[in-house]
Each structure stands twice: as C-alpha cells, then as structure tokens.
Amino acid sequence: MEYIIVGTAGHVDHGKTLLVKKLTGVDTDRLKEEKERGISIELGFAPLVLPGGQRMGLVDVPGHERFIRQMLAGVGGMDLVMLIVAADEGVMPQTVEHLQIIDLLQVKRGILVITKRDLVDDEWLDLVQEEVREAVAKTVLALAPIVAVSAITGEGLPELVSLLEEQALMTPPKSTAGKVRMPVDRTFSITGFGTVATGTLWSGTIKVGDILEILPQGHQARVRSLQVHGEQVEEAAAGQRVAVNLASMGLEEVPRGTWLGSPGTFKPSIRLDLELHILSTAPRALKNNDRVRLYLGTAEVLGRVALLDREELNPGDAAFVQLAAEEPMVAVRHDRFVLRSYSPMETIGGGVVIDPQGTKQKRFQPRVLAVMAAKKRGTPEELVGQVLNDSKDPLRSLPELAKMAGLNDKETAGALKSLAAKEDIFIFPAEGTEYAIAAINWAKWTDQTAKLLDQFHRQYPLRQGLPKEELRSKKFPNLNGKVFQALQEYWQEKGFVKVKGNTVALPGFNPAPAGHQRDALELIERKLKSGGLQPATWPEILPLLSIGAEEAEEVMQYLLRHDTVVKAAEDIYFHREAVSQAKQMIADHIKKNGGILLGEARDLLSSSRKYVLPLLEYLDQIKFTRRIGDKRVLY
Numbered sequence: 001m002e003y004i005i006v007g008t009a010g011h012v013d014h015g016k017t018l019l020v021k022k023l024t025g026v027d028t029d030r031l032k033e034e035k036e037r038g039i040s041i042e043l044g045f046a047p048l049v050l051p052g053g054q055r056m057g058l059v060d061v062p063g064h065e066r067f068i069r070q071m072l073a074g075v076g077g078m079d080l081v082m083l084i085v086a087a088d089e090g091v092m093p094q095t096v097e098h099l100q101i102i103d104l105l106q107v108k109r110g111i112l113v114i115t116k117r118d119l120v121d122d123e124w125l126d127l128v129q130e131e132v133r134e135a136v137a138k139t140v141l142a143l144a145p146i147v148a149v150s151a152i153t154g155e156g157l158p159e160l161v162s163l164l165e166e167q168a169l170m171t172p173p174k175s176t177a178g179k180v181r182m183p184v185d186r187t188f189s190i191t192g193f194g195t196v197a198t199g200t201l202w203s204g205t206i207k208v209g210d211i212l213e214i215l216p217q218g219h220q221a222r223v224r225s226l227q228v229h230g231e232q233v234e235e236a237a238a239g240q241r242v243a244v245n246l247a248s249m250g251l252e253e254v255p256r257g258t259w260l261g262s263p264g265t266f267k268p269s270i271r272l273d274l275e276l277h278i279l280s281t282a283p284r285a286l287k288n289n290d291r292v293r294l295y296l297g298t299a300e301v302l303g304r305v306a307l308l309d310r311e312e313l314n315p316g317d318a319a320f321v322q323l324a325a326e327e328p329m330v331a332v333r334h335d336r337f338v339l340r341s342y343s344p345m346e347t348i349g350g351g352v353v354i355d356p357q358g359t360k361q362k363r364f365q366p367r368v369l370a371v372m373a374a375k376k377r378g379t380p381e382e383l384v385g386q387v388l389n390d391s392k393d394p395l396r397s398l399p400e401l402a403k404m405a406g407l408n409d410k411e412t413a414g415a416l417k418s419l420a421a422k423e424d425i426f427i428f429p430a431e432g433t434e435y436a437i438a439a440i441n442w443a444k445w446t447d448q449t450a451k452l453l454d455q456f457h458r459q460y461p462l463r464q465g466l467p468k469e470e471l472r473s474k475k476f477p478n479l480n481g482k483v484f485q486a487l488q489e490y491w492q493e494k495g496f497v498k499v500k501g502n503t504v505a506l507p508g509f510n511p512a513p514a515g516h517q518r519d520a521l522e523l524i525e526r527k528l529k530s531g532g533l534q535p536a537t538w539p540e541i542l543p544l545l546s547i548g549a550e551e552a553e554e555v556m557q558y559l560l561r562h563d564t565v566v567k568a569a570e571d572i573y574f575h576r577e578a579v580s581q582a583k584q585m586i587a588d589h590i591k592k593n594g595g596i597l598l599g600e601a602r603d604l605l606s607s608s609r610k611y612v613l614p615l616l617e618y619l620d621q622i623k624f625t626r627r628i629g630d631k632r633v634l635y
Contacts, residue, residue: 003056003057003229003240004055004056004168005057005080005200005239005241006048006056006057006058006059006078006080006082006164007059007060007061007075007078007081007082007107008020008059008084009061009082009099009101009102010084010085010086010094010095010098011084011085011086011089011093011094011098014085014086014116015084015086015115015116015151016061016082017060018151019082020058021046022154022157023048023160023161024046024047024048025046026046043059043060043061043062043185043186044059045058045060045241046060047229047241048164050161050164050168051161052165055229056168057200057229059077059078059200061098072298075101075102076296076297076298077199077200077202077297078200079107079109079174079239080107080109080110080111080167081109081110081111082110082113083098083102083111083112083113083132083141083144084113084115085112085128085132086116087114087116087117087119087120087125087148088116088119088120090132091131091132095135096135099135099136099141100139100281100347101347101350102139102140102141103141104277104279104336104338104350104351105336105337105350106140109144109170109171110140110144111145111147111164111167112136112141112144112145112147113147113149113160114128114129114146114147114148114149116150117148117149117155117156118150118152118153118155129146129148132146133146145163147159147163174201174202174238176204176237176238178204179261179262179265179266180205180206180210180212180260180261180262181201181202181259181260181262181266181332182197182199182200182202182206182242182260182261183199183200183202183257183299184197184198184199184254184255184256184260185199185256185298186199186256187251187254187255187256188251190245193224194224194247194249195245195246195250195251195253195254196244196246197246197258197260198242198243198244199241200239200240200241201236201237201238201239201240201241202297203238205235206226206235206242206244206260207223207226207234207235207236208223208225208226208235209223210222210223211263212244212246212260212262212263213260213261213264213266214246214249214253214254214258214259214260215260215330216259216268216328216329217253217258218268219249219253221249222246223246224245224247226242226245227243228242229241257297257299259297259299261330266330268328269328269356269357270326271322271324271358271359271360272322272325272329272331272353272355272356273321273322273353273354273355273358273372274320274323274337274351274352275318275319275320275352275372276313277317277318277350277351278314278315278317278318278348278349279316279349280316281315282346282348283346283348284315285314285315286305286307286348286349287312288305288306288311288312289305289306290304290305290341290342291303291342292304292305292323292340292341292348293339293340293342293345294325294329294338294339295337296329296331296335296336296338296353297330297335299329301329302326302327303323303324303325304324305321305322305323306321306323307363308320308361308363308364308369308372309363309364320369320372320373322360330356331353331356332356333353333354333355333356333382334352334353335352335353335356336351336352336353337350337352337353352376354372354375354376379415380411380414380415381415381418383407383415384405384412384415384416384419384436385415385419385425387401387405388401388437388438388441389440393478394437394444395441395483397431397433397434397435397436398416398435398436399433413434419436420436424438424439425437425438425439425442426442428486428487428490430485430486430487431482435486445475446496449471449475449491449497450506452471452475453504453506453509457506457509461513461517462511462512462513462517462554462557462558463554463557463558464500464503464511464561465498465504465505466503466505467503468484468499468502468504469502471504472484488504495507511558513558516547516551517547517551519546520551520552520555521555523544524541524545524555524559524565527541528565528573528574528575529575529577529578531575532575532578532581532607533574533578533606533607534607534611535572535573535574535575535578535611537571538556538571538572538573556573563576566579567618568615568617569614569618572610574611574615579615579618582605583624585605586601587634589604590632591634595631597632598613598616619632620632
C-alpha cells in the first residue's frame with residue numbers, strides 16, 4: 001500500500017494535535033481561531049514516513065463535541081486509528097462518542113495511546129489504562145495494543161512508532177483497480193490555479209488529465225494537477241491523501257460532502273436501504289419516520305427513517321430500514337454510515353448500506369424483508385468476489401468458492417464467468433475443475449513472476465529458463481504440482497511465459513552468450529573439435545579461459561544443451577562431430593564383424609582406453625549399442 005491513512009480520535013484537549021506535531025513536525029491547527037482557542041476546529045493533515053520506509057498520512061480530527069461533523073468527515077477514510085486518552089483525565093464523553101463512531105464504521109485496526117504520561121505517576125497510569133481497556137472491551141479496538149507517551153519528554157514515542165509500523169504491515173491495501181471514488185473533505189482556491197479539492201482516495205487511480213464527475217451535482221471537470229501530501233505527482237492511487245486541482249470549477253461547486261468519481265459510475269439517490277443498529281447507550285428508541293442526520297464519507301444528509309417491521313427500534317437492536325433523504329446522496333453497497341439524532345445532535349447508531357438505489361416499500365411486508373435479507377447477503381458475483389478478495393489464499397477452486405460463499409456449483413460457475421468477463425478475476429482449468437484469482441492478486445503474481453524471471457535471465461543468460469520447481473518454491477509454495485503446471489500452461493497460452501521442458505522463461509528471452517562468454521565458448525569448441533577422439537580434458541581447458549570456473553560451467557552446460565558437445569564421463573567431453581564419426585566407424589565394424597571389443601574400438605578409433613571406454617559407455621547409455629559379455633552390438 002502506497003500510503004496508510006492514520007487518524008486520531010478522542011476528547012478535546014487530550015493532546016491529539018501536539019502528538020501529531022511531535023511525530024511529523026507539522027502543526028495541523030492552521031486556522032487563526034484554532035490558534036487563539038487552542039483547540040482543533042477543522043481536520044488537519046500531515047505526512048509521516050516511518051523508519052522502515054512506510055508512508056502514512058495522519059488525519060487529526062477535532063475533539064470538541066460541537067465539531068463532531070468534522071470528526072466524522074475525517075474518520076471515514078481511515079485505515080488505522082489512534083484513540084487518544086489523556087493520562088490526567090482518562091476516558092471522557094467525546095472519548096466514548098468517538099469510540100462509538102469508530103466501532104460503527106468498523107475501523108478495525110488501532111492503537112490506544114495514553115498521552116500526557118509525564119503528568120501522572122505509575123499507579124495512576126495503571127488505573128487509566130484499565131479504564132481505557134474497559135471502555136474498548138466490546139468494540140473493534142478490544143485487542144488493540146496500548147502505549148503511554150509524552151509529547152513533552154518524548155517518552156513512549158519510539159514504542160508508538162514501532163506499533164504504527166507493526167499495524168501498517170497488517171493493514172490490507174485499498175483497491176486501485178476499481179473506479180475512482182473520493183469523498184471531498186476540504187476545498188480551497190489557489191490564485192492562478194483555481195479550485196482544489198482534497199480527500200482520501202477510497203478506490204481507483206486518478207491521473208492528470210482525467211475527467212472526473214462531481215457528485216451528487218453531476219458536473220464534470222478535468223484534473224489539471226495532483227498533489228499527494230504537498231508533492232506534485234502525475235498519478236494518485238487508492239489509500240493516498242490527494243489534492244485535486246479541478247479546471248473551471250468554483251469553490252461553491254465542490255463543497256465538503258461531495259464526491260469525485262469516474263464519470264457515469266455512481267448514481268445519486270434520495271432513498272437508501274440500510275441495515276441499522278442502534279447503540280445500546282442511545283438515550284431513546286428510534287421511532288418510525290423520525291428525522292435523523294446520516295453521515296457517509298464526508299457528507300451529512302438529513303432524512304427520515306422508515307422502520308419496515310416495527311414502530312420503534314430500541315437501543316441495542318438492529319433492523320432493516322429505509323432512509324428517505326432530503327437531498328440526493330451518493331453511496332455504494334457495503335458502505336458504512338453513522339446516524340445522529342436531528343435534535344439534540346447525538347450519535348445514536350449506524351450500520352451498512354444494503355442498496356444505494358432503494359425504491360419506496362410498504363411497511364410490514366414479509367416479502368420486502370426477505371428481499372432486504374437477500375440484498376444484504378449479496379449476489380453470487382458479489383459473494384464470490386468478496387471471498388476471493390478477502391481470502392488468505394489468493395487461488396481458490398470452484399468447490400472451495402461454492403462452500404465459502406454459501407452457493408451451489410452452478411451459481412458459483414455463473415458468477416466466475418460473469419466476473420471473468422469483466423476482468424475482475426482470472427480463471428483457468430486444473431484437476432478437473434476451475435481455479436479463480438482476484439485481478440489484484442493476479443497482477444501481483446504476474447508482476448512478481450516477470451521480475452523473478454527477468455532477474456534470473458540477467459544472472460544466467462545462457463540457461464533456457466528458471467526451473468519450474470524453483471519458481472514454485474519461491475513464489476507459489478502453497479500450490480500443488482498439478483495446479484502449478486496448469487497455471488504455467490495457462491500463462492503460456494496467454495503469451496505471458498514460455499515453457500520448455502522443466503523450465504519457464506519470459507516469452508522474448510533466448511539464451512545466448514555475450515562478450516567473454518562467447519570467446520570462451522569458441523575456445524572450448526575449438527579445443528574439443530581439434531582434439532577429435534583424444535580431446536583435452538575439462539581441467540586442461542579451464543585454465544585457458546578468461547572467465548571463472550562457475551561461469552565456464554555455465555558455458556559448458558549451454559554447449560551440452562545445444563548438442564555441440566557430448567559429455568562421456570566426468571571431465572571428458574567430445575565434440576559432436578567426433579562422436580558422429582565414431583558412431584559411423586563402430587556401426588560399420590559391427591555390421592561387418594558381428595560386434596566390437598574394447599581393444600578393437602581403441603584401435604579402430606586410434607585413441608586410448610581413457611577416452612574409448614567412456615565413449616562406448618555413453619553409446620550404450622543413448623541405446624546406440626548394447627553390451628553382451630565383452631562385446632558390443634548395435635542396439
């Protein structure tokens with residue numbers, strides 16, 4: 001993943017902004033009012049490069065309850081969250097609300113950071129840590145690591161950085177293969193350049209010159225330039241904090257809460273089908289047709305909730321509902337959202353989008369609820385795609401996919417065909433079934449294999465290719481031999497690799513000597529050819545070459561593979577012309593005399609026992625002759 005987006009969360013004045021400044025050197029409180037009041041009002045952003053090279057984008061969110069909308073605008077794109085609790089105050093009201101939001105949005109990776117460590121003794125710190133552990137016990141952060149730090153003294157900061165690296169390694173990448181989707185969290189104008197919209201890119205890739213659609217308004221604009229954390233780039237990928245300079249757009253046309261997307265991909269709607277969960281700590285039940293505030297991405301939309309199977313949704317309960325929004329909004333299936341009451345503004349629940357294009361439904365209809373349940377479960381294509389994207393093993397057989405997705409074989413086969421047609425997955429036959437892999441993992445496999453083969457060809461330019469088993473052990477240790485063989489055949493069919501014997505190579509590669517290797521090859525061939533049936537041995541030839549023993553061995557193996565020379569015994573090689581001559585002479589002798597003895601062969605070939613015996617044994621091995629007693633006859 002190019003960037004990991006890390007956000008802060010926690011109560012006002014618990015040290016979030018100071019911690020970000022200590023980690024990055026950037027003061028994210030940029031507004032005059034923020035400086036004067038000493039609190040964060042708007043989202044702040046800062047880049048962080050960890051010692052291991054992993055790049056992170058830190059999002060500092062306001063902690064004051066009055067600025068919860070700003071906090072919600074920042075938390076949606078987080079991959080990882082630092083829940084901040086001051087050691088001198090412990091868990092406070094906004095700590096709890098921020099934690100509830102993190103849990104509702106399922107930000108599953110996090111670090112519990114106790115700040116202001118320098119203000120308390122060890123006994124008090126232990127009490128605060130216990131309090132924090134109790135607060136997160138039933139949330140997505142229940143197993144999150146905890147660390148105590150001081151931004152003043154620097155205590156604990158190295159441990160925090162180490163935890164950030166550890167968590168980053170376990171954070172799955174966002175998809176760069178899909179359509180562009182970016183919630184706008186800030187817009188500003190630059191003289192001479194125009195409007196700039198910033199946000200965390202949720203999916204896809206943006207390039208300079210691309211045309212993007214501004215949603216839900218429906219305007220289109222060209223990308224004039226791009227920045228990722230202040231650096232000018234030609235391309236930005238999912239997971240990065242991006243500033244998009246939009247040509248011919250006014251600030252009022254791209255407010256916070258809008259989306260940038262691939263044209264024609266996302267359709268705004270005023271009705272959403274949702275699965276809604278009300279917090280057990282909600283102050284009251286949600287009634288049918290209650291007016292609420294729904295937060296998704298960076299957008300806040302007012303609307304009314306239709307409870308489809310009851311009159312009230314009590315704290316701690318969940319149900320299928322419809323939201324009738326007061327203005328169009330943009331959503332995608334499986335998006336997570338937060339719900340707040342209209343007045344007073346309190347976080348009361350959240351959940352997941354089942355259908356972003358809902359149609360008005362009658363209440364208390366069993367069929368409507370059954371359709372909602374089916375929508376939640378997903379189509380066969382979605383279920384299979386999700387299994388492939390989430391699976392630890394990238395490659396799955398049709399029977400495995402059917403079992404994991406809860407489908408029958410026919411449904412699974414149809415889903416595979418549909419997904420393959422859109423190139424969301426790749427499939428190939430093996431072991432009497434089909435195997436499938438998600439496009440993002442397929443790209444990794446082909447890229448890594450191409451790099452490994454290219455490296456091998458550079459290191460061993462005379463070999464016809466990398467041994468198949470070496471490729472399997474290095475890159476595909478979990479594939480059995482038959483599946484791996486099928487993969488190689490499929491790759492060869494698609495022109496990605498060239499398979500020859502037990503080796504695999506890049507399609508355009510042909511082994512050929514160059515420079516000193518060519519000189520060595522010519523010398524070896526000349527010495528063996530001139531030696532006839534009493535050639536120089538390998539130890540005699542080796543010192544004459546201008547290359548090392550290992551490289552010389554590569555040259556000799558190249559000559560053997562091309563049948564230029566023949567290996568009769570250890571250190572004894574013949575030129576193929578000499579062997580061909582010997583075979584003819586021996587064959588003529590046997591036809592005339594019925595067989596040939598070792599001594600007769602020695603005299604016939606005008607050579608010595610040292611060479612003739614291994615040559616005869618070689619001819620037996622290739623089934624040109626066979627030995628009967630002391631004689632050899634034609635095979």
